Amino acid sequence: MDSFVLYSLLSAVFLFFVFVILRKRHRVRLPPGPKPWPIIGNLPHMGPMPHQGLAAMAKVYGPLMHLRLGFVDVVVAASASVAAQFLKVHDSNFSSRPPNAGAKYVAYNYQDLVFAPYGPRWRLLRKISSVHLFSGKALDDFKHVRQEEIRVLVRALVNEKTKVNLGQLLNVCTVNALGRVMMGKRVFGDGRGGADPQADEFKSMVVELMQLAGVFNIGDFIPALEWLDLQGVQGKMKKLHQRFDRFLSGILEEHKIKAGEGDRKVKHTDLLSTLISLEDADGEGGKLTDTEIKALLLNMFTAGTDTSSSTVEWAMAELIRHPTIMARVRSELDSVVGQDRLVADLDLSNLTYFQAVIKETFRLHPSTPLSLPRMASDSCEINGYHIPKGATLLVDVWAIARDPNEWNEPLEFRPERFLPGGEKPNADVRGNDFEVIPFGAGRRICAGMSLGLRMVQLLTATLVHAFDWDLADGLLPEKLNMEEAFGLTLQRAAPLMVHPKPRLSQQAY
Template sequence: MALDTIPLWLPLLLVLALLLLMKKKMDERCSKNLPPSPPKLPIIGNLHQLGVLPHQSMRQLSKKYGSVMLLQLSGIRTVIISSAEAAREVLKVNDLACCSRPPLACSKVFSYNYRDITFSPYGDYWREIRKLCVLEFFSVKSVQFYEFIREEEVALLVDSISHYASSATPINLSEKLFALTASITFRIGFGKSFRGSGLDNDKFQAMVDEAVSVIGSYNASEFFPFVGWIIDTFSGRFKRLERVFHELDTLFQQIIDLHLDPERTKPKHEDIIDVLLRIEREQVESGNAARFTKHNIKAVIMNIFLGGVDTGAITMIWAMAELAKNPRLMKKAQDEVRNFIGNKGKVTESDIDHLHYLKMIVKETFRLHPPATLLLPRETMSHFKINGYDIYPKMLVQVNVWAIGRDPKYWENPEEFIPERFMDNSIDYKGQNFELLTFGSGRRGCPGIYMATTIVELALANLLYCFNWKLPDGIKEEDINMEEKAGLSLTTNKKTALNLVPIKLF
């Protein structure tokens, strides 16, 4: 058809249709009362505004755009929560509407298929595995059963530090505390000693650090679904993922094989791997073989492994660093534990409930230095409102625990380490007080809360009881580096190792 034969009304009709379509889109956008958002760039959205410490960048942005803020992280709409009131709306009032998890984009490159309790979507599988973990591994009764392991490992820690105390030699306390949590996790979770695992401490710590980093970090495949895989491939990220999880898979398989060895001496009591293998065996015998497999066992192991090793050590490192910076607080804590324990020679778990100031120190550390500064993202499953803003399905929601813990609205002098603020204060970290959300709340709250706090309190109590602590020669309290380690990860550690000089008292 020649151009001069096209009716004049046809282009006008096309323009009118386009205008009507644009008007419809604008009306839809206006009808949605979305949370306020910083200005975005094309394609990447707000990614450039995250910075090297995302929780700190998000806090600064929330001061301008509010405690319920929408970030467009390329193709992912993420709602950032930075107040206790908004956190309560998410984690309690609308818990069921946003308790799912987004699928891990990196799982596409794994040569094995973990169905992981931490990252699996909300559903029957997730509910069954969480129930199993709570009943078998993290109940008060189960945690109390492993008391002897925790006390033995803390005693070994004290002995190893004592060798340095006689010569007043500085020690890398960060390394010691990491090794402690690794040893306890190995013995309770895997039925074997970390010292006999064939891993040296440096290699083991590097493995955990990298695994936590790749799981918690953002990647191009998530933000750019159609082309991001090209970036991840050429940047070497996929190779890194494969290598890290191959190392973990190999370790977990060795642990499982050890438990399946017919010549293995049966322990008096089942450890976690024994329980999981028994469940798998019972389901096979009942004809329900597909419900629980070795892959599921490895997924549960990975949760215990990564969640149990890193977070407890990070909390203890921050606590000892704060006490080293504040000698008055250190002495107050030492006086409490030494006056109560007397000449017993060590602190046992039965003593901990009497050490009230120690518990305040742990709470204050959780407030100022939460090991997970951002709660793991939740994926919304239905429409709901937060502070009047519309939240739609398939959005991500992240709670900035670090920002809430430093909000002057809830905490006086929030940047200072003041354990006494918890004296005659009912605020706790168990998920009912949204000013202190160290372990999250609701359906996705951390089930290992009792296990984690028990390890932290017992180890800190013995370090304070058995030793005086000095700074290395030439270092003053104000010289202690309290910066956070940069990086996109599940946990936020101290940037530099904590080196202190122990002086043995007993």
């Protein structure tokens, strides 16, 4: 065993020096960046919070940087103008994903939508998701589901007499709303909206996935060392995949059994029934398989739930910390909605100041602070610098949203910046304005953006409108912990513990 380890290390050293010699022979003008260490490159420079570490480096080396992580060229975009070059001007060249352990060991070996190589299969999966789950018609058809699950959450909060972990209950709500759309039933709980041990276990699985996916795995950047799994990441991913696969296989088999017992001519009423029907139908990329269906479900239940619930948790934390802003939002809600009913989807477009609050939340707390990596299909030139073929692209969404060249007082929570007369009154979070791109941009923009936006808006508006909020244990708002936790998604380091107090007329609940 020791001889194998020694051989692998010697091989890595040899390949490193070959790499350096070849690089010197073919000198090109790469973007600036910190000097890499031997073999491991700039991995030590990433720090415990990569999105923050890269933002700090960008202040020194500029918004377009080159790093070498192991043997992999990495380019970083840390300003709106540079991000636009990659995701708009050169979008087609950066539409594939680089190899990574998460896609291999968790996401069914690249058979999902998020990590699938750009091509016919990816287009098929994207089309299925866009048409059947995230289209305007689909969102309208299932708006009653979102409103019903939010009402379940509201009733649970009304009946709660002790402090609550808001993020925990939000996660149950978002998972059940998505579950009813996808499978026609709730995933967790008995419909009363309270905490559920299975839901807690599921959330822990999602958080673990995001934490593991956020690790810069040495094996991804030094292939000769992949088999050693020096950080233990791959082993943890394999075990986590088994847990997810049991969960998803159970859902799929149960649905197939129920479909077999019913009338096969009945119109499909949920996404999973539609996906199962596509196993026997040829499309642009061929038939769907059970594995691809489970991989799609994995995407939806991970990327489509925890991101929304954590964004709402950040929004509520900011509003509790800023009572003047909270009061203005609540006044607008009372004016538009009144105090005899809960907020509905149709109200959202009439809430101008509230929409600015949501945009400001997405700016300061983007659910994915460091974009999922993309890969250069061919070499190209950006801002006069050479970008090598095969280079990995990272867009630091978090750094862009806090760029002092784009935003006045960027660390302050100021919704007014998105109102008429503010600095960015027309800024859109849907990938068109690169100063704030919480869902990414270009071909690989988040497929569930429209659903995520509606869920975040409706949940946050309802919580602000329906309840007064006190922090647990007498904590003062100005003392609230706003630190971030490590991971692919932007979780709070400390959960938001609160006491909700109903403020509407009894008939509203």
